[in-house]
Amino acid sequence: MHTKSLNLLNKAVADELSAIHQYMYFHFHCDDQGLDLLAALFKKTAIEEMRHIEVLSERILFLKGDVQMKAAHEVQSLKDVKAMLKLARQMEEESAGEYNLWANECAANADAISKQLFEHLVADEEHHYDQYDTELENIDKFGESYLALQSIERSKSVSGGQAP
Numbered sequence: 507m508h509t510k511s512l513n514l515l516n517k518a519v520a521d522e523l524s525a526i527h528q529y530m531y532f533h534f535h536c537d538d539q540g541l542d543l544l545a546a547l548f549k550k551t552a553i554e555e556m557r558h559i560e561v562l563s564e565r566i567l568f569l570k571g572d573v574q575m576k577a578a579h580e581v582q583s584l585k586d587v588k589a590m591l592k593l594a595r596q597m598e599e600e601s602a603g604e605y606n607l608w609a610n611e612c613a614a615n616a617d618a619i620s621k622q623l624f625e626h627l628v629a630d631e632e633h634h635y636d637q638y639d640t641e642l643e644n645i646d647k648f649g650e651s652y653l654a655l656q657s658i659e660r661s662k663s664v665s666g667g668q669a670p
């Protein structure tokens with residue numbers, strides 16, 4: 507009955523899967539570069555995107571559809587931290603924009619619950635956008651020393667805070 511909603515909900519699942527893959531890829535590389543704060547931010551956001559898939563899937567099954575677990579995009583192999591944050595911020599902006607439109611489409615098709623679900627996701631994606639934007643601002647404001655500081659903190663904690 508809600509064919510249109512099912513299509514939109516599955517498109518959202520595909521976007522969320524792409525975000526999880528991309529953010530975990532960034533998490534691995536930030537961790538490898540000793541950037542604990544950014545590594546943790548990407549992992550935390552990926553977990554939140556996983557929860558988005560969970561609520562989307564519950565709705566899809568309630569509407570008697572099936573969940574198509576296919577990512578919308580391939581992972582981009584970016585290693586530069588600024589490039590990572592710019593892509594992540596852009597992905598959040600696009601998701602928020604799409605979910606806003608899809609909320610309206612669901613409302614137009616008399617599916618108030620899917621509309622609410624998309625509205626809830628918009629709020630989360632705007633929050634994610636804001637977090638990535640803040641990190642980019644910090645890098646711009648404090649330069650490379652902002653990233654260097656994170657690496658130094660890692661080295662300190664590895665050596666137990668003692669000077670070698």
Ligand SMILES: [Fe+2]
Nearest residue numbers: 522555558631
């Ligand atoms: Fe999401």
Ligand SMILES: [Fe+2]
Nearest residue numbers: 598630631634
């Ligand atoms: Fe997000």
